[in-house]
Amino acid sequence: MNEKKEKKVYESIEERMREEGISRGAIATESLRKTYRKKIWTKFVKAIKDFDLVEDGDKIAVGVSGGKDSLLLCKLFQELAKDRTRKFEVAFISMNPGFEAMDMEQFKRNLEELDIPCEVFEANVWEVAFKEDPEKPCFLCAKMRRGVLYNKVEELGYNKLALGHHFDDVVETALINQFYAGTVKTMIPKVKSTSGKMELIRPLIYVKEEDIINYTKRNGIVAMACGCPIESGKVDSKRREIKNLLAELTKVNPNIKQSIFNSLKNINLDYVMGYTRGNKRDVAKDGNENK
Numbered sequence: 302m303n304e305k306k307e308k309k310v311y312e313s314i315e316e317r318m319r320e321e322g323i324s325r326g327a328i329a330t331e332s333l334r335k336t337y338r339k340k341i342w343t344k345f346v347k348a349i350k351d352f353d354l355v356e357d358g359d360k361i362a363v364g365v366s367g368g369k370d371s372l373l374l375c376k377l378f379q380e381l382a383k384d385r386t387r388k389f390e391v392a393f394i395s396m397n398p399g400f401e402a403m404d405m406e407q408f409k410r411n412l413e414e415l416d417i418p419c420e421v422f423e424a425n426v427w428e429v430a431f432k433e434d435p436e437k438p439c440f441l442c443a444k445m446r447r448g449v450l451y452n453k454v455e456e457l458g459y460n461k462l463a464l465g466h467h468f469d470d471v472v473e474t475a476l477i478n479q480f481y482a483g484t485v486k487t488m489i490p491k492v493k494s495t496s497g498k499m500e501l502i503r504p505l506i507y508v509k510e511e512d513i514i515n516y517t518k519r520n521g522i523v524a525m526a527c528g529c530p531i532e533s534g535k536v537d538s539k540r541r542e543i544k545n546l547l548a549e550l551t552k553v554n555p556n557i558k559q560s561i562f563n564s565l566k567n568i569n570l571d572y573v574m575g576y577t578r579g580n581k582r583d584v585a586k587d588g589n590e591n592k
């Protein structure tokens with residue numbers, strides 16, 4: 302969708318909102334049930350079923366960054382909560398890592414327009430990370446964001462935190478780890494937090510980023526970017542490099558991302574030279590760890 306078309310879509314949604322007296326949130330929900338039923342809704346429900354992500358009695362916090370992925374996740378959980386056979390509670394929680402005031406206004410406007418009641422708490426993460434490591438604040442920033450968010454969610458008494466990581470995140474993370482960390486691992490749909498008090502769940506694991514981008518544009522949702530210079534593309538990052546590489550490879554083999562994703566579910570332990578499970582490391586008999 303080019304800029305001109307995007308503007309048109311935005312205007313037609315505004316018109317519908319005025320004429321029918323409905324909110325952008327209602328339009329976004331309808332879109333999940335109709336246009337994006339197959340590409341988003343069904344995949345979300347499948348992940349929940351495949352990995353038991355939502356169980357009776359759960360108190361789930363959805364982590365809201367204001368970006369396209371977590372905004373979509375909120376709308377999906379609101380829909381899921383309408384299914385009375387599932388007995389779970391859901392709430393929407395956001396940590397403000399130090400957004401500019403203007404961004405914060407846009408963030409709140411988005412939530413309001415999309416009918417997402419969200420609790421926002423303040424944290425000084427960006428400033429601390431940039432001060433500590435002005436050249437490469439990403440690692441520290443991400444680590445601190447995770448730490449502060451997880452602690453808060455645990456403190457509030459939730460047993461699960463839902464994150465907006467999707468299919469492409471899984472594939473890209475696997476390649477980043479393989480290319481730069483010399484290990485085969487990625488984000489998984491359900492994992493205990495470090496403290497062991499809560500589980501992290503990733504219900505968008507089957508949903509493709511391309512479909513999230515299209516959904517966001519088609520519904521006139523102005524999602525926010527992370528806001529830091531690295532994410533907004535001024536400085537290169539490994540994820541961007543891998544994204545570009547995958548885009549190139551996809552031209553030759555359109556199924557490449559799906560194949561990488563499948564490979565992460567089909568690891569044949571008889572044909573790997575070594576693996577780790579918990580604290581235990583196992584190496585093939587004639588393998589040499591030092592090589």
Ligand SMILES: Nc1ncnc2c1ncn2[C@@H]1O[C@H](COP(=O)(O)OP(=O)(O)OP(=O)(O)O)[C@@H](O)[C@H]1O
Nearest residue numbers: 364365366368369370371394395396463464465466
């Ligand atoms: N400040 C925050 N407050 C609450 N949850 C957050 C925050 N930042 C990130 N998250 C959660 O962690 C997930 C992954 O964060 P990351 O920064 O990698 O975002 P992303 O891949 O750009 O996704 P999004 O489009 O939702 O921002 C988000 O989808 C969201 O669920």
